[in-house]
Amino acid sequence: MSRPSVLTHNYHSYPQPGFDSIVHTGLSYRPLPIRAPELSAGYNQQHTGHHGRISTVRMSGPAYMASDEELANLQKLSSEYQPEVTGPLVGERQSSSAIATEYANADPIYRVKTAALPSNYAYFRTCRGDGHCGWRAIAFTYFEALLRVADVNKLEDEEARLQSMHNLLNAAGFPEHVYIDFVDEAFGLLQKLSASLRAMDGAGPETLLQTFNDPSTAMAIITYLKLLASAWMQSNPNDFAPFLEFNQDLKSYCSMNIEAAQCEIDHLGIAALAEAVIKPAGFALEVLYLDRSPGEEINTYRYEPTGHDGLPLKNPQTLRLLYRPGHYDILYKAEDVAQPLQQAQPVPTQAPLHVALAGYADEFVPMSSNIPDVMTMIPGMYPTGIGQRWPSVSYDYNPNPAPQPQIAPVPTYAPAQTPATPVASSHQEYVTPVHASHVNHHNPPSHHTIQLEPPLVLPIHPPPPPPVTIDRGPQMTIERGGPFRPSMYELEPGFHSGQPHALPFQTSIFRNSHYNTAHFLNPDFQPEEWSPDSEYATGNRGRHKSASQ
Amino acid sequence: MSAGAKKRIMKEYGECMKDTPSGMKINFDEQNMTEWEILLDGPEQSIYSGGHFKLKMTFPTEYPFKPPVVSFKTKIYHPNVSNDDKGSMCLGMLRPDEWKPPNKVVSVLRLIQTLLIEPNADDAIEPSIANEYKENRKEFDKTAKDWVKRYAK
Known part of the structure; x- marks a missing residue:
C-alpha cells in the first residue's frame, strides 16, 4: 500500500476530526519522522489527520510541555488576532x-x-x-x-x-x-x-x-x-x-x-x-x-x-x-440635522415659515404669505398694532431655519418631500430624550398641557394674556379658542427643537427677569430650563438640587 | 477587487515595466492580475549571485490599502524569508502596520533586491538563521551558497 493511501485511511478513522486543527497549528513546523523530505506545498495540509494522530499520543502523556517554538507560534497567533468588527462602516x-x-x-x-x-x-x-x-x-x-x-x-x-x-x-x-x-x-x-x-x-x-x-x-x-x-x-x-x-x-x-x-x-x-x-x-x-x-x-x-x-x-x-x-x-446637535432638509426643499424660505405658524392659526394655512394683512384685518384683534409684529416675527425666525423641516408633511410640497422622509422619521426617536429642551415660549400645546389643563375652560381666555411672549402669546390663546387641539405639525417631534437658540436676547437682565421662561416668576415657567445656580444663589438651590436628584 | 485597485495594479505594472530593476523579470497575466510572478537573479555582489529565484507577489483585495504579499517560491537561506513551504517575506514596508497606500511596487522590488544584498538580521523571521548571520557569518554564507546551488540553479 502506498503511503498516501495509508495516511488517508488514518485520517478517516480518526475519531475526533475536530481536534486535529488545534494540534496542527502547534506542530506544523515540527519535523515528523515519517514525513518525506520533499513534501511539496500543500501536502501536509492534506494530511492533517496524520499530524493529529501523532500529537494526540503525545498530548495524552503526563508531562506534555509546549515547546518554545509552539509557544512562539501561539504568541504569534495571539498578537495577530484581530477582533471581528461588525456593523456598517x-x-x-x-x-x-x-x-x-x-x-x-x-x-x-x-x-x-x-x-x-x-x-x-x-x-x-x-x-x-x-x-x-x-x-x-x-x-x-x-x-x-x-x-x-x-x-x-x-x-x-x-x-x-x-x-x-x-x-x-x-x-x-x-x-x-x-x-x-x-x-x-x-x-x-x-x-x-x-x-x-x-x-x-x-x-x-x-x-x-x-x-x-x-x-x-x-x-x-x-x-x-x-x-x-x-x-x-x-x-x-x-x-x-x-x-x-x-x-x-x-x-x-x-x-x-x-x-x-x-x-x-x-x-x-x-x-x-x-x-x-x-x-x-x-x-x-x-x-x-x-x-x-x-x-x-x-x-x-x-x-x-x-x-x-x-x-x-x-x-x-x-x-x-x-x-x-x-x-x-x-x-x-438637533439643529445640525434640521438644516439639510430645509435646504433640500425647492421651496422659497419665506413660505414654510408662515406655515410653521399654522399651529397657532390653522385657518391661515392656505394663505400663508398673506398672514400679516389678514391678521390686521380682523377687527379688534390688534388694537395696539401688534399685527405689525408679524413681519418681525418672521424675521426672528429666518436666521434659524431649524423649525422649518417640520413643515415637511404639508401636502402641497408632498412630492419634494419624499426623499427626505427617512430622516424625518428618525425625528421620532428624538421626542422623549429631548423633551427637556422644549421651550414653552414657542410651545403652546405643551404649556397648556402642563400648566393650564385644569382651567382650560373658557374663563381663562378672556383676560388678556400675561405680558410674556408678546409676539405669540395673544394670537395663540385667541386662535385656540377652547380646550386645545394640538395640530399634527406640533406633534412632529423636533417641532420645537433648535428654537431656544433663536432667542435673540440672552442678556443677563433678560435671563433674570420674569420674561424669561426659565425664570420661576414667569407664568409659563419651565423648571427644566431653570438653572438656579446661574441666578439666585440662595433659597431655592437646596430644594432644586434634591428635586433633581 | 474594486475597479480602483485594478486601475492601480495596472498603473504599477506599467511603472515596473518602464523601470524594471536590473536582474528582474515580471510575468504578468492580465486574466489574473493580482498574482505576479517575479524572476529574480541573485545580485552580483551578494552571496546569492548565480541563483535564479522565483517569487510570487499577491495583491490582496484591499490593495492598495493593504500591502502586497511577497513569497519566495524558490527555497532560499535568508534571515528575512521564512524557511517553510511559504517562503514569506514580511518586513519593513511590507508589514501591514507599516504599509502606506502610496507605496509603489517598484520600491517593493527594490527592497527585495536590497535585502538579498544585505539581510536585515534585526527584523528577522527566522531567528536561528539571523543568529547565525550575526554570530557565524562564514557558516551562514556557506549554507546560503549551498542552498543556491541546490535549489536556485
Whole structure:
C-alpha cells in the first residue's frame, strides 16, 4: 500500500476530526519522522489527520510541555488576532439617547457625563471600529457639512481649493500619479453631491452614506485626507515638531503615524486635518472626549475657523465627534440635522415659515404669505398694532431655519418631500430624550398641557394674556379658542427643537427677569430650563438640587 | 477587487515595466492580475549571485490599502524569508502596520533586491538563521551558497 493511501485511511478513522486543527497549528513546523523530505506545498495540509494522530499520543502523556517554538507560534497567533468588527462602516443617524442608555449601568463618571448628552446632542452615527474610525468620522462629517451648506458653488470652491493643495502633496514627495487615484474618488464624491444639489433630488445624504460604506472608495478618500494631513504637517514643521517625542523626526513620524494604512488618527493628525482641510473650508471641528477623567461634563475641544480678517467665523457648520478611548463616532446637535432638509426643499424660505405658524392659526394655512394683512384685518384683534409684529416675527425666525423641516408633511410640497422622509422619521426617536429642551415660549400645546389643563375652560381666555411672549402669546390663546387641539405639525417631534437658540436676547437682565421662561416668576415657567445656580444663589438651590436628584 | 485597485495594479505594472530593476523579470497575466510572478537573479555582489529565484507577489483585495504579499517560491537561506513551504517575506514596508497606500511596487522590488544584498538580521523571521548571520557569518554564507546551488540553479 502506498503511503498516501495509508495516511488517508488514518485520517478517516480518526475519531475526533475536530481536534486535529488545534494540534496542527502547534506542530506544523515540527519535523515528523515519517514525513518525506520533499513534501511539496500543500501536502501536509492534506494530511492533517496524520499530524493529529501523532500529537494526540503525545498530548495524552503526563508531562506534555509546549515547546518554545509552539509557544512562539501561539504568541504569534495571539498578537495577530484581530477582533471581528461588525456593523456598517458608517451607520445611520440615530438618537443619542442610545449612548446614555448604554452607559446607564456603567461607572458613575460615565453615567453622569453621558446623562446630559442626548439633550445637547440629539443624534449620533456610529463608525465601524476597524482602526480607521477617526479618519472616517472626520471625512464623513466634512462631506456632510458641505452638503449641509447646500451650495453648489461651495462644493466647487472646495474642489478647487483641494486641487490647489496638490502642490503640498508634491512637496511632501508623494508621487502624483499614485495619489491622483485617491483624489479622484474624493472629487468624484464632491461632484456627485453637487449634481444632487443641482437636481435638488435630495439624494445627497444617501449617496454620501453609500460612498462611505463602499470599502475601497471610503479608504481612498480616507487615504487622501491622510496624505493631506501628512503633507500639511511636513510643510508646517514649527507647528507640529514640538509635539513629537524627543528626537523624533517629523517625516518618519508622519510616515508611521499618519500615512500608514493601518493607523488610527492621533491628536496631531486631527490638528493637521483641522488646519489643512476643515478650517479653511469654514467649518469648525468639535471633539468630545468621553473618558473617565474627573468632572461632570464631557471635555470638549473645538477647532474654530477664522475668516480672512482673522476673527472667528460666526455660526460655522460644525463637525462633531464623540471620542471614547480608542474609538470615534459622529455626533449631531438637533439643529445640525434640521438644516439639510430645509435646504433640500425647492421651496422659497419665506413660505414654510408662515406655515410653521399654522399651529397657532390653522385657518391661515392656505394663505400663508398673506398672514400679516389678514391678521390686521380682523377687527379688534390688534388694537395696539401688534399685527405689525408679524413681519418681525418672521424675521426672528429666518436666521434659524431649524423649525422649518417640520413643515415637511404639508401636502402641497408632498412630492419634494419624499426623499427626505427617512430622516424625518428618525425625528421620532428624538421626542422623549429631548423633551427637556422644549421651550414653552414657542410651545403652546405643551404649556397648556402642563400648566393650564385644569382651567382650560373658557374663563381663562378672556383676560388678556400675561405680558410674556408678546409676539405669540395673544394670537395663540385667541386662535385656540377652547380646550386645545394640538395640530399634527406640533406633534412632529423636533417641532420645537433648535428654537431656544433663536432667542435673540440672552442678556443677563433678560435671563433674570420674569420674561424669561426659565425664570420661576414667569407664568409659563419651565423648571427644566431653570438653572438656579446661574441666578439666585440662595433659597431655592437646596430644594432644586434634591428635586433633581 | 474594486475597479480602483485594478486601475492601480495596472498603473504599477506599467511603472515596473518602464523601470524594471536590473536582474528582474515580471510575468504578468492580465486574466489574473493580482498574482505576479517575479524572476529574480541573485545580485552580483551578494552571496546569492548565480541563483535564479522565483517569487510570487499577491495583491490582496484591499490593495492598495493593504500591502502586497511577497513569497519566495524558490527555497532560499535568508534571515528575512521564512524557511517553510511559504517562503514569506514580511518586513519593513511590507508589514501591514507599516504599509502606506502610496507605496509603489517598484520600491517593493527594490527592497527585495536590497535585502538579498544585505539581510536585515534585526527584523528577522527566522531567528536561528539571523543568529547565525550575526554570530557565524562564514557558516551562514556557506549554507546560503549551498542552498543556491541546490535549489536556485
